[in-house]
Amino acid sequence: MPRKTVFIKKQQDIPDTPRKTAKQWVEEGNMHYKEKRYAEALAAYKEAIKRDAKMVSAHIGKGNALFELESYQAALTAYERAIQLKPSSAEAYNGKGKVLMMLDFNEEALEVCEQAIQLAPQSGDGYYNKGQVLWMLDRNDEALAAYEQAIQLAPNNASFYNAKALLLNELERKEEAFAAYEAKFISNKGVFLQSTKCYAEALTVFEQAVQVDPNYIYAWKGKVEVLRQLRRYEEAEEAEEKVAQLVEEGYGDDEDEFPDLILIFPELPRS
Numbered sequence: 001m002p003r004k005t006v007f008i009k010k011q012q013d014i015p016d017t018p019r020k021t022a023k024q025w026v027e028e029g030n031m032h033y034k035e036k037r038y039a040e041a042l043a044a045y046k047e048a049i050k051r052d053a054k055m056v057s058a059h060i061g062k063g064n065a066l067f068e069l070e071s072y073q074a075a076l077t078a079y080e081r082a083i084q085l086k087p088s089s090a091e092a093y094n095g096k097g098k099v100l101m102m103l104d105f106n107e108e109a110l111e112v113c114e115q116a117i118q119l120a121p122q123s124g125d126g127y128y129n130k131g132q133v134l135w136m137l138d139r140n141d142e143a144l145a146a147y148e149q150a151i152q153l154a155p156n157n158a159s160f161y162n163a164k165a166l167l168l169n170e171l172e173r174k175e176e177a178f179a180a181y182e183a184k185f186i187s188n189k190g191v192f193l194q195s196t197k198c199y200a201e202a203l204t205v206f207e208q209a210v211q212v213d214p215n216y217i218y219a220w221k222g223k224v225e226v227l228r229q230l231r232r233y234e235e236a237e238e239a240e241e242k243v244a245q246l247v248e249e250g251y252g253d254d255e256d257e258f259p260d261l262i263l264i265f266p267e268l269p270r271s
Contacts, residue, residue: 206219
C-alpha cells in the first residue's frame with residue numbers, strides 16, 4: 001500500500017504538458033513560412049484551425065502556404081474562408097487575387113484586386129497585384145500606372161521596382177527600365193553595377209540599402225562581394241560576419257541567391 005500511495009502521489013505531481021493554442025500554432029506556421037518550409041507551415045496552420053476554426057490569420061496563412069506549394073485551388077478555398085470570416089481583410093483579397101491569376105481567371109482576379117485596394121488604399125500590395133494582373137491582360141500602360149502607385153506607397157519595396165523594370169524591359173523601353181533603378185536603396189541596382197564592374201558605385205548602393213533595412217541579407221552579401229573586388233578584405237570579413245549573424249537570426253540562408261535578379265541592361269550606355 002505505501003508503495004502504491006507514493007507512486008500515485010508522484011504521478012499527481014507531474015504537471016500536464018500544456019497544449020499549444022491556436023495563436024501559438026499560427027506563430028509557428030509563420031516561422032516555418034518565413035524559412036520557406038511551406039509544408040511544415042501548412043501543418044501548423046491546420047493545427048491552429050483545429051483549435052479555432054474562426055481564426056482568420058490561420059486561414060490566410062494556410063492559403064499562403066498552399067499558394068507556395070502550388071496547390072492553387074486549395075489556396076483559393078482557404079482565402080475565401082478567410083473572407084467569409086472577415087470581409088474587410090485586404091490580405092485575404094490579395095491572396096485570392098494572386099490565386100485567381102495563377103488559375104488564369106484574370107478578369108475575376110482584377111475585380112478582387114480592386115476590392116483589396118478599396119479595403120486598404122494605403123497599402124502597395126493591392127496595386128502591385130493589380131499591376132501583375134493587368135500585365136497578364138496586356139493592359140501594359142495601366143499595369144505601369146499600378147506599379148507606380150505601389151512604389152509611391154512603399155518606396156523601399158524592391159519587388160515593386162522589379163516588376164516595373166521587367167515590364168518596361170519587355171516593352172523594349174530599356175532606358176526607362178534602368179531609370180526605375182534610380183530610386184535610392186534598391187539593391188538590384190547594386191547588382192547591376194557590380195555586373196558591369198562599377199564596384200565603387202555598387203558599394204554605395206549596397207550601403208544605402210543596409211541603412212534602410214539593416215537585416216536585408218542580400219545587400220550585405222552584395223557588399224561582401226564588392227568589397228572583395230575592391231580588395232578591402234578586412235571590411236569584407238566584417239560584412240561576412242554580419243551575413244552569418246543574419247543567417248543565424250533567420251533572415252536568410254547562407255546559400256540564398258539574390259531574389260529576382262534583373263541583369264537586363266548590358267547594352268545601355270554608361271553615364
